[in-house]
Amino acid sequence: DIQMTQSPSSLSAFVGDRVTITCRASQNIGRYLNWYQQKPGKAPKLLIYTASSLQSGVPSRFSGSGSGTDFTLTISSLQPADFATYYCQQSYSTPFTFGPGTKVDIK
Amino acid sequence: QLQLQESGPRLVKPSEILSLTCTVSGDSITSSSYYWGWIRQPPGKGLEWIGSFYYSGNTYYNPSLKSRVSISVDTSKNQFSLKLTSVTAADAAVYYCARYVVEAQGFDPWGQGTLVTVSS
Numbered sequence: 001d002i003q004m005t006q007s008p009s010s011l012s013a014f015v016g017d018r019v020t021i022t023c024r025a026s027q028n029i030g031r032y033l034n035w036y037q038q039k040p041g042k043a044p045k046l047l048i049y050t051a052s053s054l055q056s057g058v059p060s061r062f063s064g065s066g067s068g069t070d071f072t073l074t075i076s077s078l079q080p081a082d083f084a085t086y087y088c089q090q091s092y093s094t095p096f097t098f099g100p101g102t103k104v105d106i107k
Numbered sequence: 108q109l110q111l112q113e114s115g116p117r118l119v120k121p122s123e124i125l126s127l128t129c130t131v132s133g134d135s136i137t138s139s140s141y142y143w144g145w146i147r148q149p150p151g152k153g154l155e156w157i158g159s160f161y162y163s164g165n166t167y168y169n170p171s172l173k174s175r176v177s178i179s180v181d182t183s184k185n186q187f188s189l190k191l192t193s194v195t196a197a198d199a200a201v202y203y204c205a206r207y208v209v210e211a212q213g214f215d216p217w218g219q220g221t222l223v224t225v226s227s
Contacts, residue, residue, distance in 0.1 A: 001170075034213040036154075043203055043217035044154065050212055087154055091212040095169040096156040 002026050002090050006099035012107040019075040021102045023088035028068050032092035035064055035073045038101075039084045047086075048073065078104070109133040111204050111218035118224050119198075125191040125223055129204030136185055137162040142207035144214065145178065145189045147200040150222075155200075157189065159207055199225045 003026035013019050023033065031051040036044035046055045048064035051071055061076040075082055083106055088099040115127035129143070136143055144159030158168040160178050168176050175192045191198060201222050205214040 032212055034211075036214075043205075043220050044214075045217070046211070046213045046215035049208075049215075053211070055211070055213075055215065089154070089213070094156075094159075094167045095171070096159075098154040098156070100153050 004099040010103040017078045021073045023071045025069045029090045029092035034089045036087045113218045113221040127189045146203045149200045
């Protein structure tokens with residue numbers, strides 16, 4: 001199985017801050033990397049697919065980059081609605097696997 | 108608007124079978140552009156992919172669950188179902204069904220999820 005790691009596991013930030021979350025795969029997954037946002041008690045929501053493509057309806061302050069084993073999710077200016085947990089997921093091969101999540105909360 | 112809704116017993120006894128159904132509205136599960144699948148999340152923990160299928164018959168399971176899991180499809184009702192046998196407390200989780208978009212290679216959207224508790 002491809003193992004996914006994320007850093008940091010949690011972070012505190014102010015509204016307006018630039019936030020970066022990193023995801024690393026245990027092997028080369030090309031650009032088969034997705035990012036999801038999950039708020040408490042809700043289902044995950046797809047934000048970014050194939051590493052850098054913005055899902056329809058997702059604000060442009062979200063962006064993704066990377067390829068191979070190292071990937072980044074960036075929120076250019078953190079908004080109150082962005083406080084949530086973020087997961088990366090590889091779709092290079094089954095079993096699909098998720099990172100452990102990064103919780104973003106208010107500083 | 109596409110919607111997915113999980114249904115089934117919320118309480119299952121240890122060693123018994125967990126059965127859930129996902130009802131899809133607003134799209135057909137026979138669409139060639141999508142797979143469909145199940146993902147679960149133990150309380151306070153991360154996400155685990157259980158399995159996915161394509162309507163024509165291809166089904167993929169997580170090897171960690173493969174001996175206990177099966178996914179079936181009822182195209183006439185636009186539903187698909189999950190069965191997990193010999194459950195233990197470790198199978199307690201929120202179970203989500205979701206559409207896998209082939210073009211995006213990602214799950215979107217997800218159902219609201221249903222919490223299944225394993226207890227005697």
